[in-house]
Amino acid sequence: MAQSPNFYRPWEMEGYETYSGTGAVLEDGTIITNAHVVADSRYLTVLKENDPKRYEAEILYIGHECDLALLKVRDEDFYQNISYLQLSDIIPDLNSVVTTYGYPMGGERISITKGVVSRIEIDTYVHQWKSAFLQVQTDAAINPGNSGGPVIQDGKIVGIAFQGLSSGENIGYMIPTVVIRHFLDDVKDGVFDGFPDLGIIWSNLENEDFCRYIGMPEGREGVYITSVLPGGSADGFLKKRDAIISVDGIEIAADGSIPFEQGRILFSYLIDAKQCNEKLTLEILRDKKLVTVSFPVEQSPIRIPNYYTYDKKPRYLIYGGIVFQKLSLEYLELWDEWWKKADSLLLYYFGYHINDAVKPEREEFVVVNDVLPDQSNMYITDITDRVVDTINGIPILKLEDIPGAIKKGEKGFIVITFDDFPRPIVLKYDESEEAQERILRKYGIVKDRELNR
Amino acid sequence: MMLSKRIKTILLCVIVLSLNLPGLWADGDYGNSVVAIRITIQQWDHHNPWQKYSPDTSSVSGIVIDGDRILTEAYPLTDHQLIQVMKNGDTRKYAGRVELKDYNANLAVITVPEEGFFENLNPVTFNKPGIPEGKTETALWEGGADFKIYETEYIKTYVKTYKYSALSICHRMSTEQSGSARGQPVFDEQGHCFGLVTNKLNGNGAVEVISVDTIHRFLKDLDDGTYEGVPSFWIENSPLRGDVHLKNYLGVAADQKGIYVSRVPASSSFSDTLLHNDVIIEIDNYVIDDSGNYDDPSYGKLYFPGIAASKHQVGDEITLKIIREGKETEVSSVCRPVNNDKFYIPPRENDIKPGYFLFGGMLFQELTRDYLTAFGRNWRQDADTRILYLYDTFEVYPEPGRRRIVILNKVFPHSVNIGYHRLKNEVLDTVDGIKVRDLAHAWELLKSTEEEFVRIAFSGGAEIILSPAAASAADKEILQNYGIPALSEMQ
Numbered sequence: 001m002a003q004s005p006n007f008y009r010p011w012e013m014e015g016y017e018t019y020s021g022t023g024a025v026l027e028d029g030t031i032i033t034n035a036h037v038v039a040d041s042r043y044l045t046v047l048k049e050n051d052p053k054r055y056e057a058e059i060l061y062i063g064h065e066c067d068l069a070l071l072k073v074r075d076e077d078f079y080q081n082i083s084y085l086q087l088s089d090i091i092p093d094l095n096s097v098v099t100t101y102g103y104p105m106g107g108e109r110i111s112i113t114k115g116v117v118s119r120i121e122i123d124t125y126v127h128q129w130k131s132a133f134l135q136v137q138t139d140a141a142i143n144p145g146n147s148g149g150p151v152i153q154d155g156k157i158v159g160i161a162f163q164g165l166s167s168g169e170n171i172g173y174m175i176p177t178v179v180i181r182h183f184l185d186d187v188k189d190g191v192f193d194g195f196p197d198l199g200i201i202w203s204n205l206e207n208e209d210f211c212r213y214i215g216m217p218e219g220r221e222g223v224y225i226t227s228v229l230p231g232g233s234a235d236g237f238l239k240k241r242d243a244i245i246s247v248d249g250i251e252i253a254a255d256g257s258i259p260f261e262q263g264r265i266l267f268s269y270l271i272d273a274k275q276c277n278e279k280l281t282l283e284i285l286r287d288k289k290l291v292t293v294s295f296p297v298e299q300s301p302i303r304i305p306n307y308y309t310y311d312k313k314p315r316y317l318i319y320g321g322i323v324f325q326k327l328s329l330e331y332l333e334l335w336d337e338w339w340k341k342a343d344s345l346l347l348y349y350f351g352y353h354i355n356d357a358v359k360p361e362r363e364e365f366v367v368v369n370d371v372l373p374d375q376s377n378m379y380i381t382d383i384t385d386r387v388v389d390t391i392n393g394i395p396i397l398k399l400e401d402i403p404g405a406i407k408k409g410e411k412g413f414i415v416i417t418f419d420d421f422p423r424p425i426v427l428k429y430d431e432s433e434e435a436q437e438r439i440l441r442k443y444g445i446v447k448d449r450e451l452n453r
Numbered sequence: 454m455m456l457s458k459r460i461k462t463i464l465l466c467v468i469v470l471s472l473n474l475p476g477l478w479a480d481g482d483y484g485n486s487v488v489a490i491r492i493t494i495q496q497w498d499h500h501n502p503w504q505k506y507s508p509d510t511s512s513v514s515g516i517v518i519d520g521d522r523i524l525t526e527a528y529p530l531t532d533h534q535l536i537q538v539m540k541n542g543d544t545r546k547y548a549g550r551v552e553l554k555d556y557n558a559n560l561a562v563i564t565v566p567e568e569g570f571f572e573n574l575n576p577v578t579f580n581k582p583g584i585p586e587g588k589t590e591t592a593l594w595e596g597g598a599d600f601k602i603y604e605t606e607y608i609k610t611y612v613k614t615y616k617y618s619a620l621s622i623c624h625r626m627s628t629e630q631s632g633s634a635r636g637q638p639v640f641d642e643q644g645h646c647f648g649l650v651t652n653k654l655n656g657n658g659a660v661e662v663i664s665v666d667t668i669h670r671f672l673k674d675l676d677d678g679t680y681e682g683v684p685s686f687w688i689e690n691s692p693l694r695g696d697v698h699l700k701n702y703l704g705v706a707a708d709q710k711g712i713y714v715s716r717v718p719a720s721s722s723f724s725d726t727l728l729h730n731d732v733i734i735e736i737d738n739y740v741i742d743d744s745g746n747y748d749d750p751s752y753g754k755l756y757f758p759g760i761a762a763s764k765h766q767v768g769d770e771i772t773l774k775i776i777r778e779g780k781e782t783e784v785s786s787v788c789r790p791v792n793n794d795k796f797y798i799p800p801r802e803n804d805i806k807p808g809y810f811l812f813g814g815m816l817f818q819e820l821t822r823d824y825l826t827a828f829g830r831n832w833r834q835d836a837d838t839r840i841l842y843l844y845d846t847f848e849v850y851p852e853p854g855r856r857r858i859v860i861l862n863k864v865f866p867h868s869v870n871i872g873y874h875r876l877k878n879e880v881l882d883t884v885d886g887i888k889v890r891d892l893a894h895a896w897e898l899l900k901s902t903e904e905e906f907v908r909i910a911f912s913g914g915a916e917i918i919l920s921p922a923a924a925s926a927a928d929k930e931i932l933q934n935y936g937i938p939a940l941s942e943m944q
Contacts, residue, residue: 115864139914203915206872226914255873280461340834350844354841355913367832379696413702420846422715423691 001043007330008369010314010323016042022102022149023071024157027084031057031071032180034162035064036127039310046073047100048082059339064310065194066160066427067127067175067185069148073419084314087177091261092117100140100161100172102149105160115170121264123173124178126163129329130307131195133263134270135162135173140171178273186275194275198267199232199300200225201355204242206254215288215434220245221254222285223267227355232300233280237293243285247271255408271297303364304350305329317449319401319406320414320432321372321439322380323427326399327365343385345420359419368418368425369405372443376435380425386418397453406432457656478917483602483828485541486577486646487638488515488523489594490549490563493535499827500862502807502818503938508534515563516649521571524668525636525684526563526651527554531803538565539597540574552942553675556801557620557683557791558762559651559663560671574791577638582666582751582763587642591628591660603630605639610664610752615800620683621667622752622759624648634660644710657727666763667750674766681767684788685795686758687721688851691712692745693732705732710743710775712757720795720849722761728777732916733920735774736760745828761788797847798822808940810896813924814865814931815873815909815917817881820844820858839912857891861911865935869927872916880912884919893943 003016020333021037023046031046033192037057038044044253045054055078062069073079094099099114138151140159151159151174153241159174186193202223206212228234229281238244245251247270250258257264274297280292305328317324332350335342349358349365359365366388371380388396391405392415406414408429416425440448497509509791515538523538530536530899547570553561553905563570591603593879604712608625624647626639637650639662648662674680690712693700697707705711711734717727727733732742737760739747765771765788772785793799799821809818818824818841828836843858859881866874881889884898885908902921910916 033744201914204872206868209869209906209920209923210872210918224916225917241916302533340831344833344838344841344845345471347838351838352842352913379694379698381694381696413698415702420850422689424699424702425712426696426702428698 002038003042004040004310005323006315007314008334008435010316010325010369010450011318011447012150020103020145021147022145023203024148024150024160025079027086029072029079029084031073032160033069033071034127034160035067035069035147035310036162037060038062043190044071045074046071046080051081058223058321060103061184061192061283062311063181063186063192063194064308065125065127065130065312066133066179066183067125068160068180070184070187085150085152086156087180088153088158089119089177091134091176091178092153092158092160094120094262096120096153098138098140098158098174099152100138100142100146100149100174102142102146102161103154104141104143104145106143111146113141113155115148115172118171119174119260120263121268123185125175126298127257128307128310130267131197131272131290132266133179133195134176134269136176137171137173139170140172141170143439146150146172161417182273182275193314194299195272195299196233196274196276197270197300198238198280198297199234200238201229201230202225202244202256204255211254214241214243214285216243216285217290220285222246222252223254223256227309227357229300229302229354230360233295237295238282238284239286241286244282245285245290246283248281296385301363302354303362304352309400311378313450313452315369315450315453316369316397317402317451318440318445319448320427320435321374321377322383322416323369324399324402325369327367327387327426331367331369345387346385349387360399360403362393366396366399366402368416372439374435374439374442376431376439380427383425386421389419456541458745464644469753476780481643482528482637483592483640484594484600485573485593486794487594488574489513489597490515490523490525490780491535491537491539491546492533494530494532495534497807497823498531499807499818499821499823502809502816503942510724511635511804512596512633513727514638514650515636516575517571517576517648518672519576521564522552522764523563523565523650524548524647524672525561525563525758526663527556527559527847528651529635530554530561531556531806536563538570538892539594540561540570542594542598542600544597553680554804555671555680555682558667558671559620560668562675577646579639579665580641580643580667582664584752585639585641585647589633589639589641589647591626591637591639593637595632601630603628608659610755612732612762613814614756614758614882615660616687621762622664622755623651623748624658624664624735625654626650626662628926630660630799636713638732638736642723648849652737655689663733663760664763670763670766676768682792682845684761684765684767684769684771685791686723686761687718688714688727689716689718690733690745693743695743701734703730703732703776707774709734709776711741712745714775714851715750718852719791720789722771722786722789722846723773724880725773726773729738730778732776734776737764737771758887797855798844798849802922805944806942808942808944809862810892810899810943811865811928811931811937812896812899813919814867814870815894816862816865818860818862818891820880824862837839839880840878843856843880854888855878855890855893859889859895865931865937867927867931869919870917871925874919876911876915878916880895881909882912883910886910886926896941896943 003013006012044057046057055073057071060070074106117147124132140165149161150157158245158451163173189249200381222243225242233255252267258267276298315326331340332342335380337416368386392409394405489771490513493510512815513529515523518524535647537546538549547565549563554561560669592602595601604627605628613623632855633652638646652661654921692712711732714727714731718725749755769788863877889895
């Protein structure tokens with residue numbers, strides 16, 4: 001049973017829905033499955049073949065970006081007649097045979113399908129839409145319900161089935177064991193930290209004149225940094241206009257690829273392989289000189305998340321009937337075909353705030369979603385989906401800045417201004433203070449804010 | 454088959470008869486005051502700026518006015534190649550010539566140089582401004598030979614605005630006419646013309662009619678010597694709409710009405726006179742209400758830019774009564790024209806060949822509204838979000854040092870630009886570190902460099918490096934290879 005928040009009325013949850021998937025029992029008795037099978041879960045049970053009993057399970061760890069979760073069943077009975085599965089050490093070869101096990105649509109009992117490995121590549125893990133990691137494509141049928149099921153070769157798990165391509169035929173994907181092991185290693189200390197990133201935007205260095213201009217030594221290649229994310233891993237270590245030549249001694253080609261198995265793969269693979277706070281050593285070209293820099297990698301802060309958030313309530317704050325929220329992917333998804341039909345200023349911020357360093361002082365972008373009508377705010381008209389700039393002259397850099405900025409300003413007013421919008425909101429401080437409880441009660445809102453990150 | 458065709462013919466006759474009926478009570482013989490015009494246009498392809506789309510021909514009407522002239526709508530004349538005028542139901546075509554087009558007013562004047570053309574034509578008499586009384590009708594020569602009159606009904610009057618200016622005072626009228634209805638006169642019961650049909654609204658059923666107020670302003674402007682255009686009234690504003698809190702905050706009495714001024718773009722007549730947080734309470738002694746309307750003597754409540762669209766010429770002084778920091782005061786401005794040169798992103802550049810240049814296979818152009826609309830009918834959704842953002846905000850929040858926004862439209866792949874092929878719709882920022890002012894400036898910077906390499910940087914951090922010598926050699930091949938006639942076209 002899973003329940004997700006309502007981003008239009010962020011104080012409310014949607015009704016619950018029931019989902020099912022597949023899991024594999026590992027040697028230590030934990031069950032590995034996909035994060036999307038158990039995301040936002042409120043109540044969780046597992047079943048096993050030839051046993052009518054439902055066993056309650058709990059989530060030990062969940063890694064949304066790699067779409068993996070580790071579950072535990074408390075009832076010892078569950079582990080009777082269970083065979084435990086081992087993780088393989090290999091990435092299966094192209095064209096080698098693999099078998100998927102799972103409980104897909106179309107029946108109740110276990111389903112087993114065979115296929116071959118058809119492609120190995122770095123691509124997006126769509127559950128969170130945050131990162132692209134290594135994934136293995138197979139033509140063994142993977143259908144809804146297969147999610148989280150093991151893909152077996154030579155009696156060992158070589159992958160966890162996790163996503164498919166609805167427009168194609170027989171295109172299913174599994175999470176290879178390098179990613180599964182990364183997840184399991186990550187949580188050994190009791191916390192899921194996730195996959196680190198460099199926190200840069202780069203472009204290729206395929207143009208010869210470009211290479212000559214920046215003084216690339218003969219025979220070397222690399223990629224060129226066009227932006228460094230403030231507060232990200234590379235901030236303070238790498239600069240815009242550096243070229244990255246190698247990572248941990250492995251040379252990067254002009255298109256950003258490195259050698260991998262029989263082919264090539266994006267160099268981000270090397271960063272994905274690190275745990276947070278592990279050190280990385282880069283050879284870079286800066287001001288026509290080769291230098292070596294080392295720094296620990298971690299997750300870079302993203303001011304407008306371009307990925308989904310799970311198991312967390314939306315951040316919001318309601319004052320004087322004005323509903324303030326942070327700009328996020330889920331907020332934009334309130335529009336149908338949001339990528340072209342959402343408010344154009346919000347789309348620009350979403351798409352370009354990193355490249356164009358839009359309002360770099362802001363930690364997040366605070367949006368007025370709606371105004372809950374009340375006699376204290378009845379003069380406000382047409383303020384929806386506007387990005388807050390200041391309140392009483394104080395720049396609003398994050399939701400937490402709002403309570404401090406709301407005070408009796410000049411002549412007893414609260415004045416709220418917006419980005420690229422010709423009209424401020426003006427409220428009377430005393431009236432709004434008095435109205436706060438009334439508005440929450442009237443609209444059935446239990447909490448006026450949710451500021452947990 | 455034959456049978457159904459006959460039935461159709463009979464039905465048609467009945468309809469035509471009934472539609473012709475209103476003509477019986479009208480005293481005017483409008484036939485020699487209305488002409489049919491066939492316009493062949495060929496528009497520039499703003500995404501491939503050296504070429505044009507296929508030619509297109511459309512039929513509109515025109516009104517005969519004093520001075521052997523024809524008044525019609527401006528938009529159908531965009532990028533015109535040939536104008537053919539027909540009169541009195543005769544299909545003989547006469548070559549027409551455009552005397553003047555103003556897209557802001559959406560009005561144009563055409564003449565026919567051939568001697569004697571106007572001999573059996575009668576200029577219309579225009580009505581005074583005001584809501585037409587009694588029955589009204591519109592007339593045209595359909596297909597040049599078939600005279601048709603359709604009953605129309607007045608619905609309302611409003612001010613048609615663009616974001617940067619008022620254009621015209623228009624009437625909305627209902628009509629039974631199907632098909633195109635552009636450039637036709639509308640007559641009242643006395644046979645006086647009180648407007649020119651410009652546009653079908655919501656498909657069929659209603660048309661937009663430019664009022665005589667706007668026509669008079671246009672003709673007066675034209676007949677007093679040089680035509681200067683509609684004054685620019687662009688004020689980023691928000692009517693106060695009874696917002697007592699905002700009024701109190703601005704130091705305005707709760708019962709005082711007006712419009713709140715946010716910003717005034719450089720191209721506006723009021724750029725030097727109005728300030729952020731001003732409240733406009735009167736324009737030209739017309740009191741402005743809380744919806745931004747003034748009380749027009751002819752039509753009642755109209756949106757305030759209608760004052761410019763009907764009552765003012767460029768060079769006129771306009772006096773505003775405003776409240777600034779709680780004090781009532783008067784300011785005045787001299788009306789300036791809506792002038793494309795004053796815009797950072799020109800609103801429309803019809804009839805002008807788009808400027809561009811190629812450098813190392815990279816196609817550079819200025820960002821214009823025409824560049825955006827070339828993304829297609831849904832350009833507001835399909836164009837890149839950064840350039841849409843610039844279109845929405847740059848005029849009001851410009852960047853110092855920029856006169857225009859220069860865009861890298863696309864890259865024509867060649868070995869000289871390997872690695873850059875995927876760049877498109879990028880905003881050019883600097884050339885060798887120098888901020889680019891406009892297209893001509895960028896071209897000058899790139900042509901005049903004597904360095905071995907030139908560095909071209911775009912908004913957002915993307916950069917390209919080219920050897921000017923190699924780029925120039927490559928461009929000769931690129932022109933040849935991609936069939937581009939010239940390296941550059943500067944306006």
